[in-house]
Amino acid sequence: xxxxxxxxxxxxxxxxxxxxxxxxxxxxxxxxxxxxxxxxxxxxxxxxxxxxxxxxxxxxxxxxxxxxxxxxxxxxxxxxxxxxxxxxxxxxxxxxxxxxxxxxxxxxxxxxxxxxxxxxxxxxxxxxxxxxxxxxxxxxxxxxxxxxxxxxxxxxxxxxxxxxxxxxxxxxxxxxxxxxxxxxxxxxxxxxxxxxxxxxxxxxxxxxxxxxxxxxxxxxxxxxxxxxxxxxxxxxxxxxxxxxxxxxxxxxxxxxxxxxxxxxxxxxxxxxxxxxxxxxxxxxxxxxxxxxxxxxxxxxxxxxxxxxxxxxxxxxxxxxxxxxxxx
Numbered sequence: 001x002x003x004x005x006x007x008x009x010x011x012x013x014x015x016x017x018x019x020x021x022x023x024x025x026x027x028x029x030x031x032x033x034x035x036x037x038x039x040x041x042x043x044x045x046x047x048x049x050x051x052x053x054x055x056x057x058x059x060x061x062x063x064x065x066x067x068x069x070x071x072x073x074x075x076x077x078x079x080x081x082x083x084x085x086x087x088x089x090x091x092x093x094x095x096x097x098x099x100x101x102x103x104x105x106x107x108x109x110x111x112x113x114x115x116x117x118x119x120x121x122x123x124x125x126x127x128x129x130x131x132x133x134x135x136x137x138x139x140x141x142x143x144x145x146x147x148x149x150x151x152x153x154x155x156x157x158x159x160x161x162x163x164x165x166x167x168x169x170x171x172x173x174x175x176x177x178x179x180x181x182x183x184x185x186x187x188x189x190x191x192x193x194x195x196x197x198x199x200x201x202x203x204x205x206x207x208x209x210x211x212x213x214x215x216x217x218x219x220x221x222x223x224x225x226x227x228x229x230x231x232x233x234x235x236x237x238x239x240x241x242x243x244x245x246x247x248x249x250x251x252x253x254x255x256x257x258x259x260x261x262x263x264x265x266x267x268x269x270x271x272x273x274x275x276x277x278x279x280x281x282x283x284x285x286x287x288x289x290x291x292x293x294x295x296x297x298x299x300x301x302x303x304x305x306x307x308x309x310x311x312x313x314x315x316x317x318x319x320x321x322x323x324x325x326x327x
Contacts, residue, residue: 002188010180012154016161019191030057031083063093087122088131102145117164125178127304135265141242147171148241152217154185159194176215199245205234208258223317257288267295289327294320
């Protein structure tokens with residue numbers, strides 16, 4: 001039996017990176033302050049000392065340059081893992097991501113792939129200033145050629161990160177920083193993978209299916225516990241936004257006939273709308289009520305005084321589930 005460590009989510013990121021750096025000499029970690037400083041959230045702590053400055057590379061403060069350099073490295077067979085300090089800093093690199101990272105395989109008709117994993121802390125909940133709390137997973141999910149992964153537990157984080165780094169195509173790996181250090185979980189010492197594209201049913205239920213991911217998974221489970229004895233809630237953690245596990249979504253909905261989606265991104269054109277449309281297309285005759293969306297608001301992410309109001313928390317999720325069931 002494998003030994004385990006009791007890790008936080010951000011420690012699982014570091015453990016996953018360490019395992020892949022040790023396993024494959026082509027893996028390279030790069031980004032602003034990821035080397036000597038260990039990263040803004042300490043996700044790369046000690047990797048510079050362990051693997052050296054040609055495997056863990058400090059870069060200039062230039063997101064477009066980081067991703068552009070990583071594209072060239074990946075095209076020539078390396079497996080770069082660039083870190084964006086915050087997902088809100090990815091916009092200067094957006095042109096590189098959509099014009100080159102996502103398209104090189106298609107553009108070269110399969111001659112080149114881009115085995116790159118772009119890591120970025122994302123989402124709110126840490127009282128950060130402007131451009132540090134956005135949830136833009138819909139941006140990247142909409143872009144053909146990108147896989148988009150969002151873990152919610154330390155175990156999944158290490159396994160999904162290994163799968164992303166070993167994937168022959170680019171993966172945007174969004175890390176919910178609100179839960180970087182909020183709980184711990186036993187994680188195997190050895191390397192392992194968790195498949196990209198498979199959702200996890202975190203709680204079985206019969207009355208309603210609630211779909212969530214990232215930092216919203218724990219408050220959704222708390223809401224389900226609040227409703228125990230009143231409403232039997234099934235909670236599905238999607239884990240991968242693209243490719244989305246629509247089979248699990250549809251099968252769960254067929255079982256319950258009702259659904260809610262919880263995400264911290266704004267509601268309009270968020271992934272909740274995509275999930276609702278999928279249910280309409282694939283399981284309309286099983287539908288007992290409209291799909292409820294419990295989300296952030298259609299505003300810029302607020303500064304800290306309103307942050308708790310903006311983010312779906314257990315009381316709002318509980319009430320939303322109740323409204324969907326009582327329709």
